[in-house]
Amino acid sequence: METRVTFVDCPSCGLPAEVEHRYTLTSTDGPLEGAKIRCPDGHWFSGPLESLVPAERPGAAVERAQNEMHRSG
Numbered sequence: 790m791e792t793r794v795t796f797v798d799c800p801s802c803g804l805p806a807e808v809e810h811r812y813t814l815t816s817t818d819g820p821l822e823g824a825k826i827r828c829p830d831g832h833w834f835s836g837p838l839e840s841l842v843p844a845e846r847p848g849a850a851v852e853r854a855q856n857e858m859h860r861s862g
């Protein structure tokens with residue numbers, strides 16, 4: 790069985806956050822797919838998956854953060 794890991798950008802810091810759990814939310818427009826995500830800095834977010842933007846690839850957000858640090862430092 791193949792296991793797939795999904796990453797999205799952390800809304801707090803922009804680091805890659807792993808989708809730890811998926812679930813269904815009820816809404817007036819019908820069911821929505823929800824998710825709980827967590828990033829390496831310990832931030833977590835739980836809400837509608839459609840509100841999260843997938844990362845370009847795992848590690849891309851880390852590279853952006855490192856580039857920002859080099860420019861400001």
